[in-house]
Amino acid sequence: MKFVLSVLGAALLLAGCNGPSRETMLKGLESTPVNDILAKPELHRDADAVGKAVFVDNCASCHGADLKGLDDKHTPDLTDGKWLYWGDDLERYRMHPADIEKTILYGIRSGDPKSRNLAVMPAKGEDANLTPAEIDQTAEYILQLSGRPVDAAKAKQGQRVFADKGECWDCHLPDGTGDGALGSANLAQPDTWLYGSDRASIVRTLTEGRQGVCPAFHDKLTAGEIKAAAIYVHDAAAGLDF
Numbered sequence: 362m363k364f365v366l367s368v369l370g371a372a373l374l375l376a377g378c379n380g381p382s383r384e385t386m387l388k389g390l391e392s393t394p395v396n397d398i399l400a401k402p403e404l405h406r407d408a409d410a411v412g413k414a415v416f417v418d419n420c421a422s423c424h425g426a427d428l429k430g431l432d433d434k435h436t437p438d439l440t441d442g443k444w445l446y447w448g449d450d451l452e453r454y455r456m457h458p459a460d461i462e463k464t465i466l467y468g469i470r471s472g473d474p475k476s477r478n479l480a481v482m483p484a485k486g487e488d489a490n491l492t493p494a495e496i497d498q499t500a501e502y503i504l505q506l507s508g509r510p511v512d513a514a515k516a517k518q519g520q521r522v523f524a525d526k527g528e529c530w531d532c533h534l535p536d537g538t539g540d541g542a543l544g545s546a547n548l549a550q551p552d553t554w555l556y557g558s559d560r561a562s563i564v565r566t567l568t569e570g571r572q573g574v575c576p577a578f579h580d581k582l583t584a585g586e587i588k589a590a591a592i593y594v595h596d597a598a599a600g601l602d603f
């Protein structure tokens with residue numbers, strides 16, 4: 362009996378060392394809806410293993426190997442639990458792997474007709490509708506919203522521009538906290554911003570506009586690889602509420 366057990370143990374150990382092939386793992390992932398993978402421990406483990414490799418090869422150049430974003434690529438920290446783009450679960454306001462899968466499949470402003478692309482940050486400079494003085498005042502208000510010391514009178518003028526001529530409230534909500542349907546920034550959380558939070562960067566954002574792009578991957582990766590990457594990003598996040 363002891364012998365049989367130890368042979369069995371050795372066999373299990375061997376199987377553990379080799380693990381299932383990448384192909385076998387991908388087959389399992391492909392045939393399972395991405396949200397269901399979380400409830401299947403073996404498949405979940407496979408997804409994290411495949412997903413990490415997919416991320417290193419396809420995402421790390423822009424998002425960083427640690428998923429924390431790269432300043433010069435203007436990418437968000439995928440681990441901070443703060444989501445630019447909200448998911449579909451409007452009952453619990455919670456992200457699920459399918460919401461991340463959707464971003465990977467179709468991208469953000471990627472040119473794909475299904476990409477997330479309801480709004481861009483419009484240029485508000487002189488060719489649009491704000492004077493340099495109004496931009497300056499609005500920047501002061503944004504600095505105030507994000508907790509920095511400001512010239513209160515100037516910030517008050519900026520608040521007026523925010524709520525009226527600048528139409529900022531329309532996309533960032535009246536309190537400035539952003540709308541995850543549009544992927545507009547939460548202006549009270551400068552640690553989540555993509556384009557710098559100093560005064561000069563804010564002025565540039567307002568004057569020239571911004572429109573970040575995350576590519577679509579449905580034509581570059583298989584369905585299984587995309588699900589694996591979605592699970593990997595999901596698991597790396599510190600929180601899933603939005």
Ligand code: HEC
Pocket residue numbers: 480481482483485499503523527528529530531532533543544545546548553554555556557563566567571572573574
């Ligand atoms: C039509 C919708 C829209 C309007 C109007 C708008 N924004 Fe935006 N804003 C966005 C979107 C979308 C983004 C995110 C762009 C991106 O991620 O590339 C953004 C980004 C920003 C950022 C950059 C944050 C970062 O990540 O660095 C600032 C600051 C900002 N907006 C302030 C303003 C102010 C102030 C106004 C009014 C003068 C304004 N926005 C008007 C949609 C809008």
Ligand code: HEC
Pocket residue numbers: 415416419420421422423424434435436437439443444445446447461464465469544555572573574575576578590591594
């Ligand atoms: C060419 C650079 C680039 C590559 C490659 C790239 N991304 Fe992105 N990604 C971005 C940018 C830029 C944004 C922010 C877009 C915006 O301004 O809203 C983004 C946003 C995202 C978001 C949204 C996060 C949130 O808070 O809602 C997710 C999720 C994401 N990327 C996942 C991935 C994954 C997974 C891969 C690889 C399969 C990948 N990206 C590859 C540039 C890239």
